[in-house]
Amino acid sequence: MSSAATNVIELDVRTDEMLVNMGPQHPSTHGVLRLVLRTDGEVVSEVMPHIGYLHRCAEKIGENLTPRQYIPYTDRMDYLAGMNMNVGWALTVEKLMGLEVPEKGRHLRVIISELGRIASHLVGMGAYGLDLGSFSPFLYAFREREKILDLFEEVCGARLTYSYLTVGGATADFPPGWIDKCLAFLDQFVPVIDEYHTLLTTNSIFIRRTAGIGVMPGEMAIDYGCSGPVLRGSGVNWDLRRDGEPIYTSMYEGYDWEVVCQTNGQYPSVYTAPNVPTEAVLGDCWHRFYVRMLEVVQAISLVRQGIEKYRTAEGDFGQPVKLTQKLPVGETYLETECPRGQMGFGIVSDGSAIPWRARARSSSFANLSVVPDLCQGCLIADVPAIVGSLDLVMGEIDR
Secondary structure (H helix, E strand, C coil): CCCCCCCCCCCCCCCCEEEEEECCCCCCCCCCEEEEEEECCEEEEEEEEEEECCCCCCCHHCCCCHHHHHHHHHCCCEEEEHHHHHHHHHHHHHHCCCCCCCCCHHHHHHHHHHHHHHHHHHHHHHHHHHHCCCCCCHHHHHHHHHHHHHHHHHCCCCCCCCCEECEEEECCCCCCCCCHHHHHHHHHHHHHHHHHHHHHCCCCHHHHHHCCCCCHHHHHHHCCCCHHHHCCCCCCCHHHHHCHHHHHHHHCCCCCCCCCECCCCCCEEEECCCCCEEEEEEECCHHHHHHHHHHHHHHHHHHHHHHHHHHHHHCCCCCCCCCCCCCCCEEEEEEEECCEEEEEEEECCCCCCCCCCCECHHHHHHHHHHHHHHCCCHHHHHHHHHHHHHCCHHHEEEE
C-alpha cells in the first residue's frame, strides 16, 4: 500500500497593528495615567504615555499663597509621602530665608521623613503585588502602614495630608508617649519584613514576572533623569541624603547608614535579606523592587538613631514662621530624596510675602519618561510589571 504524498500548503500570514488604551481607569496605571499601546499580537512595539488627567494648577496656586499656606498643597503632590513633600518645600523656603532649624527639630524631621518613606514603600510593594495578580501582599502592606498612619495621626491629627513639617520646624512636638509607641511599632515590624520577602521577593512566580523584564542600564537611567530607587536599582550609587546640598545632608549628619545600591555585585551586607536570584539582571523590575525592600530596613535603622538623638538634643522642635513673613529678594532651588526620587522645589521672590514664581520638579515625571524605551518589544502582560516597578504617583506628575 503506497503512502499518500504529503501536501505542504504555504500561507502568507499577515497581522495588523492595533492601538490599545491601557488607562486612564486601568488599576495598574497607579492613578489616572493613560498608556496607548501599539501592539502586533501580544508584542508591544510602542508605548505613549498621556498625562494631564489630574492637573490642579499647583504651581500657579503657589504664586498666590504665602509659603506656609502652600504646605497643604505639597501634601497633595505625592499623596503617599506627604511628610517628605512637606520637608522638601520647607527646606527650600528656609534656604531662601537663611533659617536654620534647631537640632531637636532636625532629628524630628528625620524620624518623620523615614517613617513616611517606610509607609510609601509599603504601598509600592503591596500595589506592585496587586499589579501582578497577587492580592495578599496588598493586605499585609496596608496592615503595617495603618500603624504608621496611627502614629502620624497622633502627632498632627491627619492620616494622609499632614501639613506637619512646615517652614521653621514643625507644627507641634511629639505628644507624651509617642516615642515609646514608635519604638514598639518598629520592634513589631522588623520580623514582618521576612513575610514580605516570602510573599514576593523569593516567590518563584514573582521572580519570573519581574526578573530580566524592563532592564534599564545605569546610563539610560541617568540620560532620562531617573532618580530614587529606580536609579539605584540600575546600579547608580546616588542618594541626595548623602550627595545633596548641605542644608539637606546636614539633616542626616552623624547618622550611620549606607546608600542601598548594588556595588561589585553585592548590596550592603548590613541588611539581612534574600539573595539576588540568578534570573535577575541589574536594572530590571526585580531589582527596583528589591531596593525599596532594603530601604525599608534602612529607614527603620534611621528612625531608631533619630529617636536616640532626639532624646538628647538641645533646644525645641522649631517654631513655624509667621504666615505673613516676607521673603528675601532672590531665587532658590532645592531637591530632596523623597521615596520616589529627587523632588525639587524652586522659588523666585520679589520681596513680598508671596513668591513671584513657584516651581516643582517631579521625580515621577522623569521616571515615567523612560517607559516608552523600557516597554518596546515587551509583551502586553509585562507592561503592568514595568510601570509598577517605577512606583509612579500621578499627583506629583500632574501639578
